[in-house]
Amino acid sequence: xxxxxxxxxxxxxxxxxxxxxxxxxxxxxxxxxxxxxxxxxxxxxxxxxxxxxxxxxxxxxxxxxxxxxxxxxxxxxxxxxxxxxxxxxxxxxxxxxxxxxxxxxxxxxxxxxxxxxxxxxxxxxxxxxxxxxxxxxxxxxxxxxxxxxxxxxxxxxxxxxxxxxxxxxxxxxxxxxxxxxxxxxxxxxxxxxxxxxxxxxxxxxxxxxxxxxxxxxxxxxxxxxxxxxxxxxxxxxxxxxxxxxxxxxxxxxxxxxxxxxxxxxxxxxxxxxxxxxxxxxxxxxxxxxxxxxxxxxxxxxxxxxxxxxxxxxxxxxxxxxxxxxxxxxxxxxxx
Amino acid sequence: xxxxxxxxxxxxxxxxxxxxxxxxxxxxxxxxxxxxxxxxxxxxxxxxxxxxxxxxxxxxxxxxxxxxxxxxxxxxxxxxxxxxxxxxxxxxxxxxxxxxxxxxxxxxxxxxxxxxxxxxxxxxxxxxxxxxxxxxxxxxxxxxxxxxxxxxxxxxxxxxxxxxxxxxxxxxxxxxxxxxxxxxxxxxxxxxxxxxxxxxxxxxxxxxxxxxxxxxxxxxxxxxxxxxxxxxxxxxxxxxxxxxxxxxxxxxxxxxxxxxxxxxxxxxxxxxxxxxxxxxxxxxxxxxxxxxxxxxxxxxxxxxxxxxxxxxxxxxxxxxxxxxxxxxxxxxxxxxxxxxxxxxxxxxxxxxxxxxxxxxxxxxxxxxxxxxxxxxxxxxxxxxxxxxxxxxxxxxxxxxxxxxxxxxxxxxxxxxxxxxxxxxxxxxxxxxxxxxxxxxxxxxxxxxxxxxxxxxxxxxxxxxxxxxxxxxxxxxxxxxxxxxxxxxxxxxxxxxxxxxxxxxxxxxxxxxxxxxxxxx
Numbered sequence: 001x002x003x004x005x006x007x008x009x010x011x012x013x014x015x016x017x018x019x020x021x022x023x024x025x026x027x028x029x030x031x032x033x034x035x036x037x038x039x040x041x042x043x044x045x046x047x048x049x050x051x052x053x054x055x056x057x058x059x060x061x062x063x064x065x066x067x068x069x070x071x072x073x074x075x076x077x078x079x080x081x082x083x084x085x086x087x088x089x090x091x092x093x094x095x096x097x098x099x100x101x102x103x104x105x106x107x108x109x110x111x112x113x114x115x116x117x118x119x120x121x122x123x124x125x126x127x128x129x130x131x132x133x134x135x136x137x138x139x140x141x142x143x144x145x146x147x148x149x150x151x152x153x154x155x156x157x158x159x160x161x162x163x164x165x166x167x168x169x170x171x172x173x174x175x176x177x178x179x180x181x182x183x184x185x186x187x188x189x190x191x192x193x194x195x196x197x198x199x200x201x202x203x204x205x206x207x208x209x210x211x212x213x214x215x216x217x218x219x220x221x222x223x224x225x226x227x228x229x230x231x232x233x234x235x236x237x238x239x240x241x242x243x244x245x246x247x248x249x250x251x252x253x254x255x256x257x258x259x260x261x262x263x264x265x266x267x268x269x270x271x272x273x274x275x276x277x278x279x280x281x282x283x284x285x286x287x288x289x290x291x292x293x294x295x296x297x298x299x300x301x302x303x304x305x306x307x308x309x310x311x312x313x314x315x316x317x318x319x320x321x322x323x324x325x326x327x328x329x330x331x332x333x334x335x
Numbered sequence: 336x337x338x339x340x341x342x343x344x345x346x347x348x349x350x351x352x353x354x355x356x357x358x359x360x361x362x363x364x365x366x367x368x369x370x371x372x373x374x375x376x377x378x379x380x381x382x383x384x385x386x387x388x389x390x391x392x393x394x395x396x397x398x399x400x401x402x403x404x405x406x407x408x409x410x411x412x413x414x415x416x417x418x419x420x421x422x423x424x425x426x427x428x429x430x431x432x433x434x435x436x437x438x439x440x441x442x443x444x445x446x447x448x449x450x451x452x453x454x455x456x457x458x459x460x461x462x463x464x465x466x467x468x469x470x471x472x473x474x475x476x477x478x479x480x481x482x483x484x485x486x487x488x489x490x491x492x493x494x495x496x497x498x499x500x501x502x503x504x505x506x507x508x509x510x511x512x513x514x515x516x517x518x519x520x521x522x523x524x525x526x527x528x529x530x531x532x533x534x535x536x537x538x539x540x541x542x543x544x545x546x547x548x549x550x551x552x553x554x555x556x557x558x559x560x561x562x563x564x565x566x567x568x569x570x571x572x573x574x575x576x577x578x579x580x581x582x583x584x585x586x587x588x589x590x591x592x593x594x595x596x597x598x599x600x601x602x603x604x605x606x607x608x609x610x611x612x613x614x615x616x617x618x619x620x621x622x623x624x625x626x627x628x629x630x631x632x633x634x635x636x637x638x639x640x641x642x643x644x645x646x647x648x649x650x651x652x653x654x655x656x657x658x659x660x661x662x663x664x665x666x667x668x669x670x671x672x673x674x675x676x677x678x679x680x681x682x683x684x685x686x687x688x689x690x691x692x693x694x695x696x697x698x699x700x701x702x703x704x705x706x707x708x709x710x711x712x713x714x715x716x717x718x719x720x721x722x723x724x725x726x727x728x729x730x731x732x733x734x735x736x737x738x739x740x741x742x743x744x745x746x747x748x749x750x751x752x753x754x755x756x757x758x759x760x761x762x763x764x765x766x767x768x769x770x771x772x773x774x775x776x777x778x779x780x781x782x783x784x785x786x787x788x789x790x791x792x793x794x795x796x797x798x799x800x801x802x803x804x805x806x807x808x809x810x811x812x813x814x815x816x817x818x819x820x821x822x823x824x825x826x827x828x829x830x831x832x833x834x835x836x837x838x839x840x841x842x843x844x845x846x847x848x849x850x851x852x853x854x855x
Contacts, residue, residue, distance in 0.1 A: 207444055
């Protein structure tokens with residue numbers, strides 16, 4: 001034996017279990033408050049109730065997309081399929097509810113079908129990942145193209161304008177000052193949080209991002225959960241596509257353009273790690289607000305909207321740098 | 336001590352059927368016979384040690400027992416019933432579970448989730464978590480081993496030793512799958528633990544025996560003899576015998592493992608050549624401080640091996656890395672030959688003739704898929720270059736010379752280093768600092784970790800040879816015995832500070848107890 005324990009009573013210093021809030025968790029909300037206050041001081045227009053409502057309405061679609069992508073990021077995978085899936089869902093729903101192209105008037109059932117189509121496309125990403133072992137980066141890029149293709153076929157050269165009362169009113173009518181779309185987004189975040197915290201699917205998404213091989217060694221078949229997560233994400237994108245159609249009163253193939261990058265930005269800014277296993281839906285929701293407030297605020301204080309794309313790109317690089325700052329060490333390898 | 340070379344065990348029809356019995360297990364891998372007729376009997380409520388050198392077939396056997404490897408021939412019997420184990424779950428259903436050498440916990444989940452992972456039972460209803468139930472289920476497991484870990488603590492906030500307790504708690508859940516006492520396999524559980532934690536683990540092992548059988552695997556023979564009732568020895572994929580531990584000595588076990596008389600001069604003491612007069616210190620560390628250590632001062636002379644010992648968290652690894660410029664320092668300095676060392680990056684350390692062998696060989700020590708030759712010339716590029724270009728001919732002759740000199744067993748110099756055995760990999764890593772003939776100081780962080788006895792002995796011989804050539808060495812040994820055996824002088828660290836400096840000359844070595852006093 002290397003040491004007789006009888007003589008050793010002192011316990012070596014060891015890290016105590018921490019369950020409190022870390023800087024990574026607290027940082028984004030603090031940043032959100034600070035950014036909000038700074039813009040409020042700089043711009044009288046920014047701090048009006050109308051603008052706050054505007055911010056929330058703008059954030060709603062992004063919030064739903066980000067909610068979906070967060071689950072994929074938690075697994076340590078990446079999802080670039082949002083633009084295609086949203087486009088397919090946007091056109092599908094426009095053609096299924098009352099519109100100027102055909103005689104369909106399915107109403108809510110039309111919305112459901114569009115979301116199911118989106119979920120099926122998400123499922124496709126997942127299946128390609130687990131069955132063909134193609135990295136999610138490629139499969140989702142491919143599925144995005146497939147989604148755009150499906151959307152283009154359905155679009156068929158003539159833009160479907162919707163006349164469905166319910167769908168058109170979602171973006172316009174307000175409850176307690178906020179549009180129904182905003183409430184819908186809030187509900188999505190809540191559902192997302194409950195899935196993440198209380199469902200096996202959500203917890204296993206964390207576990208897959210943390211140490212996938214341990215799940216296999218514990219007798220868990222990982223593949224079905226991966227497919228389910230991509231399917232869930234697809235459903236969220238589909239709902240977001242429906243929301244865009246509601247906002248525009250028309251189905252556009254380009255409904256989801258740019259949402260892949262915007263959602264990843266928001267999730268990362270909120271503290272969800274691209275390497276998986278850390279963060280979550282609430283983190284990402286804060287990230288969505290932070291990005292939206294920043295974009296809105298810059299416009300309000302007179303920065304040209306042409307700057308926005310570049311600024312958003314900078315934000316994501318800075319946010320990722322800040323997120324990895326606590327773990328940075330000498331000679332760290334980054335690829 | 337009783338050694339008997341066993342024939343095939345006879346199945347016992349009585350009530351005392353073995354908890355687990357292995358008969359004539361065979362497993363081939365391309366080019367290798369990993370298991371070549373292994374027999375093993377584990378009785379109820381017994382701690383069975385499994386000993387054998389690297390490559391003796393231990394890990395293949397263990398994998399076969401938990402369904403990760405399917406044997407080509409042979410039988411596995413559980414309590415008198417022949418079984419086929421197709422998966423970890425299958426093995427668990429038969430009451431066999433393993434605590435893996437590389438810890439198998441999900442770091443970002445709670446301890447409770449890890450304990451019930453894959454078999455949540457009442458903790459999950461229709462896919463929905465019930466955290467209260469989950470916590471209770473986990474607490475029941477932790478209570479079995481008397482652990483006070485908070486079940487809802489995130490696993491990566493726990494210490495290594497606590498995480499190991501979580502793993503044992505997790506494995507014990509197989510009790511719920513079977514009405515019989517389970518068989519728990521502990522694969523190298525002590526390799527990363529410090530002495531105090533090892534004692535806690537041994538208490539757990541003895542507690543486990545009351546309701547389970549245990550298979551205990553370790554490289555450290557003293558531990559095996561300490562905690563086991565019986566030790567089964569494997570060599571070259573075959574069972575070569577069995578030792579009752581009462582009164583047995585590590586040397587006897589060692590002899591069975593290597594199949595011949597073990598070298599008594601394990602640490603090559605006789606190879607030490609002392610200079611007539613004490614040379615001036617080569618390395619002088621003065622008041623060095625960093626994140627996890629402070630006020631560290633010591634000297635190392637040419638040809639001297641200085642051991643630094645301390646428990647987990649003593650900061651000794653960071654001191655070692657700081658001297659190589661791989662860890663930031665906040666105060667103090669280090670002088671090499673009276674010249675101040677630039678500790679801000681590893682490049683200057685290399686240029687000054689310092690070599691570093693990191694503890695994590697596979698991650699930090701070598702580039703796995705790269706060839707032996709490229710790994711060997713990684714640090715000293717100039718040695719293989721003519722002007723700015725790599726000269727394949729120069730590299731070939733240089734590498735071949737060192738392969739020969741260190742008797743590195745590799746098919747070719749172009750073989751990927753990951754295909755070599757651990758001992759040969761480590762020799763290549765060491766050779767990296769020797770090829771340019773300019774190394775003056777070697778920093779060896781656990782240079783023998785994971786090596787079998789034969790390979791360790793060769794690393795020791797190499798260290799002695801280098802010391803005799805005037806190379807100064809700072810050694811963070813794998814065990815106290817190794818530190819005492821190899822060092823000329825030992826510095827003890829505790830909680831980031833030096834607590835003692837002990838002379839350790841051949842023939843007048845301190846005992847482990849002398850050092851442990853200063854370590855805590």
